[in-house]
Every structure is written in C-alpha cells, then in structure tokens.
Amino acid sequence: QxxxxxxxxxxxxxxxxxxxxxxxxxxxxxxxxxxxRQYSRKGPELLMYTYSSGNKEDGRFTAQVDKSSKYIxxxxxxxxxxxxxxxxxxxxxxxxxxxLIFGTGTLLAVQP
Amino acid sequence: xxxxxxxxxxLITATGQRVTLRCSPRSGDLSVYWYQQSLDQGxxxxxxxxxxxxxxxxxxxxxxxxxxxxDLHSELNLSSLExxxxxxxxxxxxxxxxxxxxxxxxxxxxxx
Numbered sequence: 001q002x003x004x005x006x007x008x009x010x011x012x013x014x015x016x017x018x019x020x021x022x023x024x025x026x027x028x029x030x031x032x033x034x035x036x037r038q039y040s041r042k043g044p045e046l047l048m049y050t051y052s053s054g055n056k057e058d059g060r061f062t063a064q065v066d067k068s069s070k071y072i073x074x075x076x077x078x079x080x081x082x083x084x085x086x087x088x089x090x091x092x093x094x095x096x097x098x099x100l101i102f103g104t105g106t107l108l109a110v111q112p
Numbered sequence: 113x114x115x116x117x118x119x120x121x122x123l124i125t126a127t128g129q130r131v132t133l134r135c136s137p138r139s140g141d142l143s144v145y146w147y148q149q150s151l152d153q154g155x156x157x158x159x160x161x162x163x164x165x166x167x168x169x170x171x172x173x174x175x176x177x178x179x180x181x182x183d184l185h186s187e188l189n190l191s192s193l194e195x196x197x198x199x200x201x202x203x204x205x206x207x208x209x210x211x212x213x214x215x216x217x218x219x220x221x222x223x224x
Binding site for chain 2: 034036041042043044045046049088099100101102103104105
C-alpha cells in the first residue's frame with residue numbers, strides 16, 4: 001500500500017465549477033499537509049500548507065484535513081482556465097528530516 | 113519565481129555518461145532537497161542536505177550522489193546513466209528544517 005493515495009483524474013470541469021481534489025494517507029505520523037500546483041514542464045508551486053485538522057482558506061482555495069480519517073482535500077471555488085494544472089498533495093512526517101511524500105497528482109482541466 | 117535556481121534546464125546525453133546538475137537555494141535557506149519526477153514513478157524524494165551535511169536519503173541509486181557546498185549550492189551527480197534515468201530532476205529548498213519547501217524549475221534529462 002502506498003503511503004499516500006491520490007485520485008488520479010484526469011478531471012475536466014467547466015469554468016466556474018467547484019473542484020474537489022482528494023488524498024488519503026496511511027501513516028498517522030504525518031503532521032504537515034501541503035498542496036502543490038504544477039503546470040506542465042514547470043516546478044511544483046506551493047499552494048496551501050496546514051498542520052491541523054479543519055479548514056484553511058486562501059482566496060478561492062480551501063484546504064481541509066481530517067486526521068481521524070487520514071483524509072485531505074483541496075477545494076477550488078469559481079475555477080478558472082488558469083487553474084488547469086496537476087495538483088499534488090504532499091505530506092511531511094515528524095523527525096529530523098522533512099522529506100515530502102507526494103501523491104501521484106490529479107490533472108485538472110477547466111474548460112472555458 | 114520561487115527563488116530556487118537550477119542549471120541546466122535541459123540535458124541530453126548518452127547511456128553510460130555522467131552529468132552534474134546544479135541548484136542554488138533561496139537566499140537564507142539552509143536545506144536543499146533533490147527529487148526525481150518520471151511519468152511512471154511520480155515525484156520521488158532522492159536526498160536532503162542541511163548546511164553542508166547529508167540529512168536524509170530516499171530512493172537514490174548508488175550511481176547517484178550529491179553534495180552541498182559552503183555557499184549552500186548543491187550538485188547532483190548522475191553516473192553510468194541508463195535510459196530509465198531520463199526524468200525531470202527538481203531541487204527544493206527550505207529554511208533549516210522548515211516544512212515549506214520551494215521548488216526550482218527543474219532540469220529535464222534525456223538519456224539516449
């Protein structure tokens with residue numbers, strides 16, 4: 001079993017739709033949860049970062065963490081064609097190292 | 113622009129050869145991480161350096177090695193290259209053991 005499972009997509013939605021992207025994880029030691037956006041052939045760009053259960057909002061983006069269910073989500077409101085990209089969840093465990101464990105990514109296409 | 117720079121952007125080489133990828137972290141960041149991204153494996157952590165010292169190893173092959181220099185830039189050396197080493201190689205940096213990692217634009221390696 002992989003440490004992080006992510007819905008692979010691809011996901012295609014019309015402009016203005018609400019998008020839900022999800023990951024589940026198996027190791028309760030994970031303490032920090034991030035979402036990265038990666039445009040084609042570019043480096044991953046940090047979107048959201050949280051460490052507690054609950055919701056965190058930043059503009060049109062909301063990150064949700066449920067540690068009891070080991071489930072994290074990213075919601076995008078009023079999606080725009082410029083949101084078309086691959087979205088990767090990333091988790092960090094405790095300890096001296098902060099290596100990121102990435103999900104496989106979900107390819108999102110927002111149709112104008 | 114994340115502030116992390118990587119050179120070269122593209123590299124084409126032959127099997128059996130050796131290449132060096134270079135990364136300059138964001139100003140003030142002491143930790144450097146190397147990741148490999150391929151179509152079948154997704155984004156995989158290779159190795160982390162903190163202030164010149166190796167801190168953690170991931171799925172890094174013995175043919176690969178890295179180091180971080182006193183000015184904090186890092187190099188990833190890939191030797192005895194195989195076709196399967198063709199991938200995007202990303203460098204990320206963070207403030208000491210900070211969880212927030214910022215990625216560079218990547219080096220696209222093609223082994224022919």
